[in-house]
Amino acid sequence: MNTSEFGLFGLGVMGKSLCRNLANNGFKIAMFNRHVDGVEVDVAKNFKAEHPELSEAVAFDDISAFVNALETPRKIMLMVNAGKTIDYVIEDLLPHLSKDDILIDGGNSNYKKTKERFEYLKSKGIHFIGTGVSGGEEGALKGPSIMPSGDLEAYNNVKPFLEKISAKDQNNLPCCTYVGPEGSGHFIKMVHNGVEYVEMQLLAEVITILEATGHNLDEIANILETWKNTANSYLLEITIDILRTKEGDDWLVKKILDKAGNKGTGNWTTIASAELGVPSTLIAAALFARYTSFYKEERIQLNSNFKGGTVSDLQLSSTEILEAYQFARIINHYQGFKLIAEASNKFSWNLNLSEIARIWTNGCIIRSTLMEALVEVFKETTNILTNSQLIASIKHYKPSVKKVVSQCVLNDITASCLGESIQFFNGITTVDSSANIIQAQRDYFGAHTYKRNDDDGVKSHHTIWNKTN
Incomplete structure (x- = not known):
């Protein structure tokens, strides 16, 4: 029976x-x-x-x-x-x-x-x-x-x-x-994991920057503790626990080999982004940061060839670093949900972004106060960068992310996802991009044609660019 x-x-x-x-x-x-x-x-x-x-x-x-x-x-x-x-x-x-x-x-x-x-x-x-x-x-x-x-x-x-x-x-x-x-359930789980890659990478970058400003890991844990008031998440909480864990007199995390593994979902998310033509650039940056980490021996060799000395003058406050972190997290969630929305349209899945955000407010790895806010945001729009509160936040945080990323570049500190967040934002908010040059080049060598902005992009045009040939 x-x-x-x-x-x-x-x-x-x-x-x-x-x-x-x-x-x-x-x-x-x-x-x-x-x-x-x-x-x-x-x-x-x-x-x-x-x-x-x-x-x-x-x-x-x-x-x-x-x-x-x-x-x-x-x-x-x-x-x-x-x-x-x-x-x-x-x-x-x-x-x-x-x-x-x-x-x-x-x-x-x-x-x-x-x-x-x-x-x-x-x-x-x-x-x-x-x-x-x-x-x-x-x-x-x-x-x-x-x-x-x-x-x-x-x-x-x-x-x-x-x-x-x-x-x-x-x-x-x-x-x-x-x-x-x-397969829509597995698709959004895949994107969840891609967003997770970025959230983890951003925290790793933040810790590296805070260390470079002269803080030890106990102090950094205390700084991150204060961030719970405005930017709390499960990953922030576990990262604080990690920073406070010691083995003997030293921090355990310092003894962990800096080679980050992956199970493939970040790779799949990046491939899906390329296939759907969606610029999920932070997920790709986080994935490639892990790949780069695996070249430990080569990193050691190239460091001796190209780098010398230590950080000379990193003039950043913990508030500026927090605001840069918050900026990048908004861009990460914009890109992740944009990928889900585009897949929903492409495959006629009719996905409910607000409901997806809601089931990600507890139980999952990327649960956060930001995710809780997005539940309501997605009831009004599929594009979080059109929400008035998030627009105000982005405008407020932008000076900090520009300063943090600039300081990192000037001091040879790697900040893959923080850097990509402002680069992507600059690109997605640019009215007249450099893509016209790309189209002209494509037409020159491959006769791929181009559209014109003085006829509303209706017709395809081709030019013989080199009159002497």
């Missing part, structure tokens, strides 16, 4: 936390983890034994028994590595599934692959829900932000489970919403 309401396939860090979350919320669940001799043995059973809240859960390492323990239509959430593993798991499960069963991919899958899997499983009579999940291990346990997409009717069957285990916003509403069709 089928007794379990919900199945979870894959007991990695996130899978385990979600199982405990489901059980803590009163759901009868079935848990599965594969058996690999000498490597993964009785994982589900041992996990169940470790946590009293899982006493009513059932544990399996046999797929058939796992599937047969679930009520129909079956609801199975896959928490396995993105990529080919998802396809292998789907093929393993398919022989045991019935028409109208529901598979939920809770990993960081590429949105294009989610669309392919959605169509493939639809042909088999199986519903597929691509779901972004943000919050890390703690969020998965206590309440993550959840971003499901796919068939709305199928979502309504799993809605009670996902909404119950999600984080709650300021109004105690679930930080989980039906995002849209196909």
